[in-house]
Amino acid sequence: MSGAPDEFALIAELFAPLSASYPGALGLTDDAALMDVPPGRQLVLTMDSMVAGVHFFADDPPDLIARKLIRVNLSDLSAKGAQPFAIMLSAAFPHATQADWLRRFAHGLAEDCRAFTVALIGGDTVSTPGPLTLTLTAFGHVGPGQALLRSGAVAGDQIWLSGTLGDAALGLIARQGGLPHLSMPHRDHLIARYLLPEPRVAIGPGLIGVAHAGMDVSDGLIQDVGHMARQSGLAAEIRVDLLPLSAPARAALAADNSRLATILGGGDDYELLFTAPPSQADVVHRLAARAGIALTVIGGMGAGQGVRVVDRDGNAVAVAHEGWRHFTDTGEEPWSG
Ligand SMILES: [Mg+2]
Structure with a gap:
C-alpha cells in the first residue's frame, strides 16, 4: 500500500459497516465519535498494541491477527468484570x-465484532x-466502583x-517447529490457542x-500472580498439582518436564x-457450569509477599529453564514476583 487514495477508500469501505450498530460512530465519517456513558455505569478502558515480528508473525492469517487484537483487549475488560461494547x-x-490482505483483515474484525x-x-x-x-482501544462498562482490581485480594482468598x-506458550514453540514428538492434533490445538485466544x-x-x-x-x-500479590500487599501460593492443563500440554510436559517453566512462565x-x-x-462453580468454561482453584493468598510454587504436600518447587525439582529450603522463593 503506497498510501494511494484508493487503498484508504477501500479501508473506509471495509471498516464502515463495523460501526453500523453504534450511532455515535457516525458511520466513521466524522472527525470523532460520540459516546454516551450507559446510565448508572462506569466506563472501563483498555489498550493493547501488537507489532508484526514481535507479537505475531507477519505471515499469520490476517483474519486471525485482527481477531487476536480484539480478543486480547476484551480479555482485559473481562478481567475487570466489564461488559465490552x-x-x-x-x-x-x-x-x-x-487489497486482498486488507479484505481478510477486515473480515476477521467483522467476525469478532459480531461474535x-x-x-x-x-x-x-x-x-x-x-x-x-496495530493498536486497539476497547470500551466496556461496569457498575460504579465494582470493577475487579488487581489490588483487591484478601488473605485467605482462593486463587482461581x-x-x-x-x-x-507451547503453541508458539510448536509454531516455530518445536515439540516434534507431539501428535498433529495436539500441535494443532496448541497452535490454535496461540493464534486465537x-x-x-x-x-x-x-x-x-x-x-x-x-x-x-x-x-x-x-x-501475573506476582502483580496481583504485590498490588494486594499479600503473598500468593500456587499449587503445581492443581494447574489445569490440556491433554496436549500434559503430553508436552510428560515428554519434557522442563516445559513446566514454559507453562508457568510463558505468556x-x-x-x-x-x-x-x-x-x-x-x-x-455454578458460574463455570453456566458458561461452559472450566474454573479451577490453583492456590491461595496469604500474608507476606512474593509467589511461591508448591507441590501438593506444600514443598516448594523450583521452576527454572532446566526443569523443576523439589528442594528443602522452604525459605527460598524461586519466582518471587
Ligand atoms: Mg491484562
Missing part, C-alpha cells in the same frame, strides 16, 4: 499491503515503511484460573460481587485469574 483501531499498514457484540467506533489508518503495527494454562467474556461480569480481585494472564502466570494465555473467598466457591 466498543473498540477503536489505529493501524499502520506496511506500504506493500495488498462479541462490539462496534468499531473510530480510529486511524496510516501507511508505514515499518512493520504492521479459567480454562487451561500454557497452551499458547478465547476471552472469557462469559465469566468476567459474573464475578462482580463474587471475586475480590481480578486480572488476565497475558505475561505468564507467575509474573499469551488470556485466561482469567481472580481471587475469591472460599465461601463463594459454590457460586463460582
Whole structure:
C-alpha cells in the first residue's frame, strides 16, 4: 500500500459497516465519535498494541491477527468484570499491503465484532515503511466502583484460573517447529490457542460481587500472580498439582518436564485469574457450569509477599529453564514476583 487514495477508500469501505450498530460512530465519517456513558455505569478502558515480528508473525492469517487484537483487549475488560461494547483501531499498514490482505483483515474484525457484540467506533489508518503495527482501544462498562482490581485480594482468598494454562506458550514453540514428538492434533490445538485466544467474556461480569480481585494472564502466570500479590500487599501460593492443563500440554510436559517453566512462565494465555473467598466457591462453580468454561482453584493468598510454587504436600518447587525439582529450603522463593 503506497498510501494511494484508493487503498484508504477501500479501508473506509471495509471498516464502515463495523460501526453500523453504534450511532455515535457516525458511520466513521466524522472527525470523532460520540459516546454516551450507559446510565448508572462506569466506563472501563483498555489498550493493547501488537507489532508484526514481535507479537505475531507477519505471515499469520490476517483474519486471525485482527481477531487476536480484539480478543486480547476484551480479555482485559473481562478481567475487570466489564461488559465490552466498543473498540477503536489505529493501524499502520506496511506500504506493500495488498487489497486482498486488507479484505481478510477486515473480515476477521467483522467476525469478532459480531461474535462479541462490539462496534468499531473510530480510529486511524496510516501507511508505514515499518512493520504492521496495530493498536486497539476497547470500551466496556461496569457498575460504579465494582470493577475487579488487581489490588483487591484478601488473605485467605482462593486463587482461581479459567480454562487451561500454557497452551499458547507451547503453541508458539510448536509454531516455530518445536515439540516434534507431539501428535498433529495436539500441535494443532496448541497452535490454535496461540493464534486465537478465547476471552472469557462469559465469566468476567459474573464475578462482580463474587471475586475480590481480578486480572488476565497475558505475561505468564507467575509474573501475573506476582502483580496481583504485590498490588494486594499479600503473598500468593500456587499449587503445581492443581494447574489445569490440556491433554496436549500434559503430553508436552510428560515428554519434557522442563516445559513446566514454559507453562508457568510463558505468556499469551488470556485466561482469567481472580481471587475469591472460599465461601463463594459454590457460586463460582455454578458460574463455570453456566458458561461452559472450566474454573479451577490453583492456590491461595496469604500474608507476606512474593509467589511461591508448591507441590501438593506444600514443598516448594523450583521452576527454572532446566526443569523443576523439589528442594528443602522452604525459605527460598524461586519466582518471587
Ligand atoms: Mg491484562
